[in-house]
Amino acid sequence: MADVKKVLVVDDHFEMLELLRTLLELSNEECEVLAVPSAEEGLLELRRTHFDLVITDVRLPGMSGFDLVRRIKKLEQDVPVIMITAYSSSEGQKEAHSLGVLRYFSKPLDTDAVLMAVHHALHGEELAPAKIAAVYEAESSSGVSTAVRKRLQTLRGDTGATGLLLASLDGQILFEAANNRRLDFSKLAGALGRTIQQSFALSAHLDGEVPHTIQYYAGETIELYCASVGREHFLAIFFDVELRRGRIGTIWVFTQRAIKDLVELLATGPATPAVTQSVLFVDQGGWKLSRSSASAVLAMFST
Numbered sequence: 001m002a003d004v005k006k007v008l009v010v011d012d013h014f015e016m017l018e019l020l021r022t023l024l025e026l027s028n029e030e031c032e033v034l035a036v037p038s039a040e041e042g043l044l045e046l047r048r049t050h051f052d053l054v055i056t057d058v059r060l061p062g063m064s065g066f067d068l069v070r071r072i073k074k075l076e077q078d079v080p081v082i083m084i085t086a087y088s089s090s091e092g093q094k095e096a097h098s099l100g101v102l103r104y105f106s107k108p109l110d111t112d113a114v115l116m117a118v119h120h121a122l123h124g125e126e127l128a129p130a131k132i133a134a135v136y137e138a139e140s141s142s143g144v145s146t147a148v149r150k151r152l153q154t155l156r157g158d159t160g161a162t163g164l165l166l167a168s169l170d171g172q173i174l175f176e177a178a179n180n181r182r183l184d185f186s187k188l189a190g191a192l193g194r195t196i197q198q199s200f201a202l203s204a205h206l207d208g209e210v211p212h213t214i215q216y217y218a219g220e221t222i223e224l225y226c227a228s229v230g231r232e233h234f235l236a237i238f239f240d241v242e243l244r245r246g247r248i249g250t251i252w253v254f255t256q257r258a259i260k261d262l263v264e265l266l267a268t269g270p271a272t273p274a275v276t277q278s279v280l281f282v283d284q285g286g287w288k289l290s291r292s293s294a295s296a297v298l299a300m301f302s303t
Helices: 014-026 039-048 065-074 090-098 110-123 146-159 185-205 249-264 291-300
Strands: 006-012 032-035 053-057 083-086 103-106 139-141 163-168 173-178 210-218 222-229 234-238 275-282
Touching: 006 014, 006 039, 014 032, 014 110, 014 146, 014 249, 032 039, 039 053, 039 065, 053 065, 053 110, 053 139, 065 090, 083 110, 090 103, 103 110, 110 146, 110 173, 146 163, 146 173, 146 234, 146 275, 163 185, 173 185, 185 210, 185 222, 185 234, 210 249, 222 249, 234 249
Parallel strands: 006 032, 006 053, 053 083, 083 103, 210 275
Antiparallel strands: 139 173, 163 173, 163 234, 210 222, 222 234
């Protein structure tokens, strides 16, 4: 079994803690992640346990990130540190350099760069771009703008997805990207489009003009997250179970943000009205909403 590295993340913003934790857990790194909201708590953990990497915000309640790094040095712990900040300055960069900080990142984070820095810190070597979780070696698009393509690439990088699909509800694929071709995206797009469309019938009973459906499927080898994008499109995100399972809540946070942007980027008419949300959970033991459409999706994941 590979040596499991221990990473300590220190940030007082829950959203950033979850982002960093999920980014690491969805990557191919074999590591355990402990997240704490203050430098004081981080210091306590450092006294209890050896960590292979510390990632800390600069501005924290109480002790600052810089103070934490100084305390780490006093403990004579030779642990690499990556710092992040929403208030980057030349003075901060100089101070980080003088303290021997490995990398100093500004928010919003470049997730690819962070992953490369993490790999370098844990293994002492540079991570080849092809090995970053957000790889796009099998990517194709048809009829989508550069802005849409970039937004989808960002979503894939944020979540570490092994595959991503944007299609119309009639099954026409607008964008696809995948690390492998185990799935027939053309058949899958049609089945998912029908399932999303049939779920829209619920909106009439929930006082919604434009439904927003989110679906989750857990297979033996692949996890699927699927959501409607307005009335005419849907987005599907795939994860290889063998690599690592992600946190459902965090993935949905990234996905819902992307959907909001995609609706605007894809829109050709007036702004869409308020949204009503429905949720479909499908597992290998059953189905909801539509036997025919759900069965079609399940069959594709069982091959």
